[in-house]
Amino acid sequence: MAVIGHSMALLSLVAVWLPATGSADVLAGIEGVYDLPASFPTDNSPVVLILDTQHPDKIRSEMKKPGGYSYMPKLKKMATELSGLRSLAVHYTQFGRADLKKLNVKAVILTARERRIDPSYDQELFALIRETAIPTIGFCGGHHLIAQAYGAKTGLMRPLRDGEKDTHPEYHPGQFKEWGFMPVKVVKRDPLFDGLPDLIVVREMHAFHLTDLPAEFDVLASTDECRIQAIKHRDKPLYGTQFHAEHYDDKHLDGKAVLRNFFRIAGLPARPR
Numbered sequence: 698m699a700v701i702g703h704s705m706a707l708l709s710l711v712a713v714w715l716p717a718t719g720s721a722d723v724l725a726g727i728e729g730v731y732d733l734p735a736s737f738p739t740d741n742s743p744v745v746l747i748l749d750t751q752h753p754d755k756i757r758s759e760m761k762k763p764g765g766y767s768y769m770p771k772l773k774k775m776a777t778e779l780s781g782l783r784s785l786a787v788h789y790t791q792f793g794r795a796d797l798k799k800l801n802v803k804a805v806i807l808t809a810r811e812r813r814i815d816p817s818y819d820q821e822l823f824a825l826i827r828e829t830a831i832p833t834i835g836f837c838g839g840h841h842l843i844a845q846a847y848g849a850k851t852g853l854m855r856p857l858r859d860g861e862k863d864t865h866p867e868y869h870p871g872q873f874k875e876w877g878f879m880p881v882k883v884v885k886r887d888p889l890f891d892g893l894p895d896l897i898v899v900r901e902m903h904a905f906h907l908t909d910l911p912a913e914f915d916v917l918a919s920t921d922e923c924r925i926q927a928i929k930h931r932d933k934p935l936y937g938t939q940f941h942a943e944h945y946d947d948k949h950l951d952g953k954a955v956l957r958n959f960f961r962i963a964g965l966p967a968r969p970r
Contacts, residue, residue, distance in 0.1 A: 723753060723790050723814065724753050724788055724790065724791070725753075726753075726757050726760070727753060727756045727757055727760060727766070730756065730760075730766055730769055730786070730788075731749070731769075731786050731787050731788050731791070732785045732786055732787060736785075737785065737799070737800060738783070738800070738801075741801045742783070742801060743782050743783075743801045743802075743803045744782055744783050744784065744785050744800060744801060744802055744803065745776045745777070745780050745782050745783070745784045745785070745802070745803060745804045745805075745806065745960075745965075746784075746785055746787070746797070746800065746802045746804070746805045746806070747769070747772060747773060747776060747784055747785065747786040747787070747805075747806045747808065748787060748788075748789045748792060748805060748806065748807050748808070748822070748839075749769060749786060749787070749788050749789065749808045750789045750807060750808055750809070750810040750822070750838060750839060750842060751788075751808060751809065751810045751811070752810055752811055752812050752813070752814060753788075753814070755810075755811055768808075769786050772784075772786070772806070772808070772943055773786050775943060775956070776806060776956075779953070779956050779957050779960055780803075780804060780960040780963070780965045781960075781965055781966045782803060782804075782965060785800070789807075789818060789822050790814060790818050793821045793825065794821070794824060794825050794828060794829075797825060797829060797831075802831050803831070803832070803963055803964065803965060804831065804832045804833070804834075804959070804960060804963040804965065805829070805831050805832070805833040805834075806833075806834055806835070806836075806839070806943075807826075807833065807834070807835035807836070807839030807840075807842060807843065808835075808836060808838070808839050809836055809837035809838035809839055809902075809941070810838040810839075810842075811838070819842070819845075822842065822846070823842070823845065823846035824846075826842065826843055826846040826935070827846050827847070830933055830934075831963075832934035832935075832959065832962055832963035832964075833934070833935050833936070834935075834936040834937070834938065834942075834959050835936070835937045835938070836937075836938055836940070836941050836942060836943055837902065837903055837938075837939060837940070837941055839937065840907075840927075840928070840937030840938050840939050841905065841907060841937070843928070843935060843936075843937040844907050844910070844911055844914070844925075844928065844937060847911035847912075847913055847914070848911055849907050849908075849909050849910060849911045850907070850908050850909055851905050851906065851907055851908060852905065852906070852908045853869065853872050853904055853905055854872065854873045854874070854875075854903075854904060854905070854906050854922060854923065855872070855873045855922075856871060856872060856873065857871055857872065857873055858873075861873070864876040864877070865902075868904060869904040872904045873904070873922065874901075874902075874903060874904045875901035875902075875903055875920065875922060875923060875939075876901055876902055876903075877900070877901060878898050878899065878900055878901075878949045879898065879899070879900075879901045879920065879940075880896050880897070880898055880920070881896070881897050881898070881899055881901075881918050881919070881920055881926050881927075881940055882895060882896055882918060882919055882920065883895045883896070883897065883917065883918050883927075884916060884917065884918060884919050885915055885916065885917045885918075887917050887929055888958060888961070888962050889917065889927070889929070889936060889955060889958050889959060889962065890917070890918075890955070890958065891958050891961075892954060892958070893951055893954055893955070897918075897951040897955075898949050898951050899938075899940040899941070899942060899945075899949070899951050899952045899955070900940060900941040900942075900944035900945065900949070900952060901939070901940050901941070902941060902944075903923075903939060906923045906924075906925060906939060907925040907928075907939075910925055910928065913930055913931055913932070914928045914929060914930055914931065915928065915929055915931060916928060917929055917936075918938070923939055925939065926938065926939045926940060927939065927940075934962050934963065936959065938955070940952070942955040942956050942959075943956065
């Protein structure tokens, strides 16, 4: 993704927001899902930024279902409630480093995705991840993107063994997956896990994992099948979790605690439990 130039800055004044590079119809059919520049605060008020990295085809498919693409409004509401700040949601193809500098962003969330659109978009996202000092966390695919920005690779976990049940056969059939609420072991204590035990229970939904760890990062949490469940950059508040901290419920609240801790790390006020 190329950095938005002066001509694109002019386009931000109109209601139609074009992607930073490539075809103008990349996000056609999903209007209304994301916040447009016209709705961005102009008074330097602090915000939480959600960068959705999901493929537009997946979003369009979800929008045809009852309730539409419910993930994004739920995540925005969750981030606002836990951080105490307004949350803005943009698609990563529409946003670059120049845009980040125009906002008073206190924390960044990177969502998961199933596949990429075009490598050029990833290159700008990788540069944003490397260059920003703003506290940032990525879930699942967002976790992968953070590590990939620093040179790591991803791959499928392993084939199923004889007699092993496929927990989610419609997704990469025949491959081992971690799926559902599962125990994850904290192997290195960090403020991200303050108030939590060494064994947490969080939502997993993946067949892919990081096959290596960038030199700049530490592993914070693991499972028997997935060694790199949570990572942190050694020099800045940059986190990734293979598990979905944002998917919690009343019986499984460890993900909520992880999110609350992340916002505290970002210096945002603690919200009522």
